[in-house]
Amino acid sequence: MNDSTPAATAPARKVTAALVGCGGIARSQHLPNLTRAPNIRLQAVCDVQAAAAQSAQADYGVPQMTTRFEDLLQDPAIELIVVATREDFQVPLTCQALEAGKHVYVEKPLADTPESCRRVVEAQARHRKLVQVGFNRRFAPACRAARRILLKRGGATNIYFRISDEYWNWGRANPPGVRVIHEVCHVFDLLRWITGSEAVSVYCASARADDEIYTLKFASGCVATIMNSGEVTCDLPKERLEIVTREPGALIVEEYTELRTYGCKDEPAVFRFAGHTHPESEFTHKLLFEKLGTGAVDAFRRMRWELRNQQEAGLLDGNDAELRKFMERSFPHVNYLVDKGWRAAVEHLADCILGRTTFDGAGPQDALAASQLAAAAIRSRESGEVVRLKQTT
Ligand SMILES: NC(=O)c1ccc[n+]([C@@H]2O[C@H](COP(=O)([O-])OP(=O)(O)OC[C@H]3O[C@@H](n4cnc5c(N)ncnc54)[C@H](O)[C@@H]3O)[C@@H](O)[C@H]2O)c1
CATH class of the missing domain: 3.40.50.720 (NAD(P)-binding Rossmann-like Domain)
Known part of the structure; x- marks a missing residue:
């Protein structure tokens, strides 16, 4: 035939x-x-x-x-x-x-x-x-690109991560001091994934509830500092990752939109990542983030902050539908427009179920490790001592 x-x-x-x-x-x-x-x-x-x-x-x-x-x-x-x-x-x-x-x-x-x-x-x-x-941050395109470069450069030796937002505004239904469990768990997981290694000790210094730093040491020899603050305003970029690589050089991931490389001769100096799409916002931010990088994210953040100030001062024109839409959140919050890997994470799981790939996401064992780290950070905060972690399964 x-x-x-x-x-x-x-x-x-x-x-x-x-x-x-x-x-x-x-x-x-x-x-x-x-x-x-x-x-x-x-x-x-x-x-x-x-x-x-x-x-x-x-x-x-x-x-x-x-x-x-x-x-x-x-x-x-x-x-x-x-x-x-x-x-x-x-x-x-x-x-x-x-x-x-x-x-x-x-x-x-x-x-x-x-x-x-x-x-x-x-x-x-x-x-x-x-x-x-x-x-989901393991699936953010910016984090995956950073990890690919890191692996070529002998891994990470020194990491700084800032995770900060207006927790004072939206998270206060939680008891004070638990932001480390609810938010910083993302960072604990990301750092374990980036270093390919387990944390062996953690120390927490606290200025006030939900405004603190953690220093961690990993089995790989990498050290890390996490600045966690729920006491900032929405115009400050929410997440920033800085990594010193074993071969001289460094990487910075800003807001999942930009990856900058330093000392990496065989890599572009700047990678930009289009934002995450949403039915109510398919194009605008995506185009802006891809072309302008974190400057565009900063502008979205500043706009929300300034509009809120004007709204609180009674200066917003009630007929301005565009501004109302933005402030009433029918336009997704900028935190959800940058691509932190949410969609890729769930698509990955579906591909695993369909037998198209093998599982590469965070499983319950990873959740347990992040939870142990949060519990150790709280113990350190309470005791003022470095807490050493036993590796358990
Ligand atoms: N991965 C991320 O970036 C990210 C971001 C935000 C929130 N979260 C997590 O997502 C989870 C949900 O957060 P949220 O902000 O959407 O909470 P939410 O309170 O806005 O929504 C929870 C919903 O679940 C429903 N619900 C509660 N118990 C239920 C039950 N037993 N059966 C059926 N429905 C039930 C509630 O009625 C509510 O509508 C939390 O664990 C939060 O930490 C993750």
């Missing part, structure tokens, strides 16, 4: 997924990402608050909604459950999903304590399904 007609190709299989927890991160990331990922079909959304699930269903055209998590567990078509509730429910929901034979993507921090994280480590070992924890 000599048929020149191209054979009809079967559509690529997609993973059937469900999302539980339709709050802030679901609306700013998971719903837009799960409904646009080429390898995922979002079948159902679930929230204990019916209104949250209903609006997620309506806004993103999801076939089913429910307020009962059991409905997701009982649906044999659902292969993957994305859990984005809050730490108090993430462990029990993940364990139930594993027992029901589902793969899980679960938000960080997996839990408040290492003991709770360990329950997921054990459940995964029993049920042998994939579990990815939402340490």
